[in-house]
Amino acid sequence: xxxxxxxxxNTQGYFIASVIAACLGGVIIFLHWALTSERNKAALxxxxxxxxxxxxxxxxxxxxxxxxxxxxxxxxxxxLHSISIxxxxxxxxxxxxxxxxxxxxxxxxxxxxxxxSSALQIAILLSAPLxxxxxxxxVGAAMYGGLLAYCLxxxxxxxxxxxxxxxxxxxxxxxxxxxxxxxxxxxIDYNEYLTGKRNEGTIYGFFSLTxxxxxxxxxxxxxxxxxxxxxNPELTKAGLAQAAGTITGIKLMVIGFPLLxxxxxxxxxxxxxxxxxxxxxxxxxxxxxxxxx
Numbered sequence: 001x002x003x004x005x006x007x008x009x010n011t012q013g014y015f016i017a018s019v020i021a022a023c024l025g026g027v028i029i030f031l032h033w034a035l036t037s038e039r040n041k042a043a044l045x046x047x048x049x050x051x052x053x054x055x056x057x058x059x060x061x062x063x064x065x066x067x068x069x070x071x072x073x074x075x076x077x078x079x080l081h082s083i084s085i086x087x088x089x090x091x092x093x094x095x096x097x098x099x100x101x102x103x104x105x106x107x108x109x110x111x112x113x114x115x116x117s118s119a120l121q122i123a124i125l126l127s128a129p130l131x132x133x134x135x136x137x138x139v140g141a142a143m144y145g146g147l148l149a150y151c152l153x154x155x156x157x158x159x160x161x162x163x164x165x166x167x168x169x170x171x172x173x174x175x176x177x178x179x180x181x182x183x184x185x186x187x188i189d190y191n192e193y194l195t196g197k198r199n200e201g202t203i204y205g206f207f208s209l210t211x212x213x214x215x216x217x218x219x220x221x222x223x224x225x226x227x228x229x230x231x232n233p234e235l236t237k238a239g240l241a242q243a244a245g246t247i248t249g250i251k252l253m254v255i256g257f258p259l260l261x262x263x264x265x266x267x268x269x270x271x272x273x274x275x276x277x278x279x280x281x282x283x284x285x286x287x288x289x290x291x292x293x
Contacts, residue, residue: 011227015220022216029205064199065206071194074187075203077273078180079210084264085177087214092257094222098231099254102242103151104159113163120164121171137269140172141262148255152248166255173262176269190275193283225253 003020007013068075100110147165151157184207192198229249235242242250 143169
């Protein structure tokens with residue numbers, strides 16, 4: 001409120017406030033890490049029998065943060081995926097109201113879309129075992145691509161068809177968000193396999209931080225993009241249609257950004273994520289060998 005009072009309730013004011021909030025959040029995360037003491041009895045017992053060399057090797061260093069991003073490709077893939085889903089897709093969601101009000105001409109359909117989307121996403125989650133090998137992202141991207149083509153080619157868009165089509169595509173793409181936390185745990189195991197250090201707090205903390213940074217930047221970009229496509233709120237208040245270029249811009253934001261998010265996420269898991277069956281077998285053998293010692 002103090003920033004907005006000084007700068008004003010505008011794009012610049014919200015951007016500055018978001019940056020300050022993000023910086024404060026980063027400070028709090030590091031303070032939380034610095035002031036946290038180990039209470040895991042098993043971990044304490046393991047530390048008690050460590051040699052001085054083992055304790056020195058396992059001690060956290062700031063250089064470990066760079067090592068995580070430089071060597072742990074699984075974690076890097078998760079970060080890129082998370083930014084794609086939470087930030088890039090959010091750019092489209094930020095323009096959803098404009099889609100219903102100015103393109104479909106029925107704001108009331110947004111509430112129908114919310115309920116229908118929840119029901120469809122539950123059904124999609126139940127089919128998760130059949131869609132977990134990146135098929136959810138591929139099918140979701142294909143559906144978004146088809147929806148974008150339909151909306152760009154047709155002068156009149158069926159609102160109900162858009163709601164159903166968009167809800168299914170969104171459910172398929174965001175299903176990976178429900179599963180990413182298990183993959184974070186696997187990237188922690190992989191980090192321990194590579195470096196001998198689990199660095200759980202660091203990995204979880206930076207993963208959450210990248211999501212927050214993406215969301216913060218998105219909030220400002222959405223406002224800037226709406227202005228960039230020439231949106232005129234006075235026309236909407238007067239009951240008049242937006243310019244053709246503005247309508248196209250809204251369609252591209254609402255559908256094009258989620259499509260881009262799905263493609264980037266698929267790219268991350270296909271070409272950067274490198275934990276496969278062979279790597280898992282090696283990790284298991286390494287853990288068994290470590291336990292035997």
